[in-house]
Amino acid sequence: VSEVVTVALPKGRLQDQALEVFARAGVRVDPAELASRRLWLDDQRGRVRFVLVKPADVPTYVEYGTADVGVCGGDVLLESGADVHAPLDLRLGRCRLVVAGRRDEPRDGLDARATARVATKYPRVTTRWYHARGLPVEVIGLSGSIELAPVLGLADRIVDIVETGRTLEENGLEVKETLERCSARLVVNRAAWQLRGPALRALVEALRAARPGGPGDVDGDAEGDR
Amino acid sequence: MPSPSARVPAGVQYVFGAEARLRRAIERRVLDVFAGWSYEEVILPIFDHAALFEGGLGQGRARTYRFTDHEGDLLALRPELTTLVARTVGTRLRDEPSPLRLCYTGEVFRFDPPRRGRHAEFHQVGLEHLGTDRLEADLEVLLVCAEALRALGLPGFRLVLGHVGFVSGIADALELPPEVREALREQLERRDAEGVRAALAGRAEPARVAELARLATLSGGAEVLDAALDLVKNPASRAAAAELRQVLDTAAAVGLGDAVAVDLGSVAGFDYYTGMTFQVYAPGFAASLGGGGRYDRLMAAFGRDLPAVGFSLCLDWLADAVGRAGLAERLAPPPRAEVLADEDLAGLFRAAVAARAEGRQVELAPPHAHAPQEGSA
Numbered sequence: 001v002s003e004v005v006t007v008a009l010p011k012g013r014l015q016d017q018a019l020e021v022f023a024r025a026g027v028r029v030d031p032a033e034l035a036s037r038r039l040w041l042d043d044q045r046g047r048v049r050f051v052l053v054k055p056a057d058v059p060t061y062v063e064y065g066t067a068d069v070g071v072c073g074g075d076v077l078l079e080s081g082a083d084v085h086a087p088l089d090l091r092l093g094r095c096r097l098v099v100a101g102r103r104d105e106p107r108d109g110l111d112a113r114a115t116a117r118v119a120t121k122y123p124r125v126t127t128r129w130y131h132a133r134g135l136p137v138e139v140i141g142l143s144g145s146i147e148l149a150p151v152l153g154l155a156d157r158i159v160d161i162v163e164t165g166r167t168l169e170e171n172g173l174e175v176k177e178t179l180e181r182c183s184a185r186l187v188v189n190r191a192a193w194q195l196r197g198p199a200l201r202a203l204v205e206a207l208r209a210a211r212p213g214g215p216g217d218v219d220g221d222a223e224g225d226r
Numbered sequence: 227m228p229s230p231s232a233r234v235p236a237g238v239q240y241v242f243g244a245e246a247r248l249r250r251a252i253e254r255r256v257l258d259v260f261a262g263w264s265y266e267e268v269i270l271p272i273f274d275h276a277a278l279f280e281g282g283l284g285q286g287r288a289r290t291y292r293f294t295d296h297e298g299d300l301l302a303l304r305p306e307l308t309t310l311v312a313r314t315v316g317t318r319l320r321d322e323p324s325p326l327r328l329c330y331t332g333e334v335f336r337f338d339p340p341r342r343g344r345h346a347e348f349h350q351v352g353l354e355h356l357g358t359d360r361l362e363a364d365l366e367v368l369l370v371c372a373e374a375l376r377a378l379g380l381p382g383f384r385l386v387l388g389h390v391g392f393v394s395g396i397a398d399a400l401e402l403p404p405e406v407r408e409a410l411r412e413q414l415e416r417r418d419a420e421g422v423r424a425a426l427a428g429r430a431e432p433a434r435v436a437e438l439a440r441l442a443t444l445s446g447g448a449e450v451l452d453a454a455l456d457l458v459k460n461p462a463s464r465a466a467a468a469e470l471r472q473v474l475d476t477a478a479a480v481g482l483g484d485a486v487a488v489d490l491g492s493v494a495g496f497d498y499y500t501g502m503t504f505q506v507y508a509p510g511f512a513a514s515l516g517g518g519g520r521y522d523r524l525m526a527a528f529g530r531d532l533p534a535v536g537f538s539l540c541l542d543w544l545a546d547a548v549g550r551a552g553l554a555e556r557l558a559p560p561p562r563a564e565v566l567a568d569e570d571l572a573g574l575f576r577a578a579v580a581a582r583a584e585g586r587q588v589e590l591a592p593p594h595a596h597a598p599q600e601g602s603a
Contacts, residue, residue, distance in 0.1 A: 194507045
């Protein structure tokens with residue numbers, strides 16, 4: 001059994017932020033390695049191997065144990081429904097998962113409809129949220145440019161993540177309701193948590209100290225994704 | 227649209243060849259260990275009344291495949307086997323003296339979206355020890371489980387103990403309402419100490435909440451239980467920690483020390499568990515291979531109020547773990563047959579029958595044998 005801990009990182013924006021937190025926690029990647037286009041990176045002490053995957057795939061890699069640990073957005077974790085532990089809020093990539101619609105939406109227009117049509121990249125979360133409220137919903141799965149859907153009349157509403165709300169605003173949309181506050185989580189494979197407990201708990205504690213705001217609840221844990 | 231004969235519904239499996247041999251070999255070894263500890267096999271029905279299974283699975287978790295019989299009664303394919311053992315003991319074995327030691331092997335069916343290793347149909351091998359609420363029974367089933375895993379040669383397996391009473395003792399002492407308990411359970415499931423703290427916020431002194439949150443996400447060896455006994459005051463949680471301590475000590479005394487660990491925040495498992503629980507892990511396999519626990523109240527619903535403890539292992543996952551550990555060939559060596567050929571049919575069969583009488587494996591190559599043409603039907 002290899003002692004190297006495999007960490008699945010989401011390619012893109014979160015990857016660099018996460019690598020910074022790992023570096024502060026003492027897990028550093030040689031800049032030369034970083035510059036390469038390889039999809040895996042070893043840390044300088046050879047204890048951690050990062051694999052770079054599509055953000056939505058991180059929970060899958062961890063659930064299947066291909067990676068022991070992963071970093072993924074709270075929205076991604078929620079949508080995946082993956083059976084993994086999520087022991088730490090990394091306080092990166094904060095956003096809100098919201099229901100948004102047109103600013104000029106007719107006041108009673110939606111209530112009169114039997115079924116809301118909702119466009120989203122988060123079909124699972126959306127369906128669950130509407131059903132939990134006893135609201136019939138027709139979920140339209142899209143993979144990008146979600147904001148267009150209400151503008152063009154494809155959907156009444158969208159469920160999507162917002163950070164500043166600017167994109168919504170520029171497309172004539174506004175937040176109607178907040179489903180969830182999200183931030184990036186450290187996720188851990190269940191079996192790895194039991195079989196490699198000491199190494200993984202040490203990593204969690206090092207990252208807890210190294211994340212933005214440090215170990216304590218600087219700006220309140222209530223802001224985490226729950 | 228492919229023809230119906232080519233389409234396989236999601237979650238079902240066809241197993242053949244080396245994989246089928248391996249599963250049977252594992253099943254036999256595990257059942258042999260169970261028999262060695264005097265567990266008697268019960269052969270159980272594939273389906274029964276749907277209502278029977280509702281006590282075990284809990285709301286919104288695994289769902290059953292349901293259908294009606296000719297009288298309109300709602301039936302379900304069995305989603306687990308413990309309930310059926312309980313029913314057997316409560317009815318047909320009502321007058322058998324306890325303790326009863328029973329084991330089973332068979333497929334269970336759960337209507338879950340297929341994901342990692344979770345099929346709609348999978349095979350469980352397990353046992354139940356009914357009639358004693360003493361720690362001896364908990365220890366016995368743990369030891370039987372460990373022996374079964376050893377019999378398969380699985381290296382580095384670990385039995386991770388939890389106890390329903392630990393967290394519920396804390397929840398009762400803090401008088402948590404149901405929705406807070408549910409939130410607590412969710413956060414424990416994630417092993418998120420901060421989430422636990424948020425769920426308990428305002429229910430006790432902040433320092434106390436922080437302590438409990440740390441504790442509930444601890445796992446490891448005896449030191450975890452010592453920390454728990456130092457910190458927790460409510461009698462139910464203390465009793466739970468003390469029980470686990472005794473289990474750990476005994477396990478260490480029989481040479482299982484390295485294979486047993488404790489996870490106080492472990493809340494997974496069936497709703498009917500009332501005491502010690504455990505999950506089985508092995509290197510190279512991404513999830514638990516099985517698990518079990520004590521269920522002292524389930525039997526009362528079946529008319530015979532007996533405390534009980536049991537576990538099951540998932541044969542599909544055992545086969546996977548054994549394969550990954552490179553043990554498949556050793557457990558289920560490829561068959562080695564003598565190929566017999568003879569132009570004279572009577573002579574051929576005489577030789578075959580004689581070989582079989584000596585217990586040898588034969589494969590007949592009859593005269594004029596020809597390979598079927600590829601593609602001809």
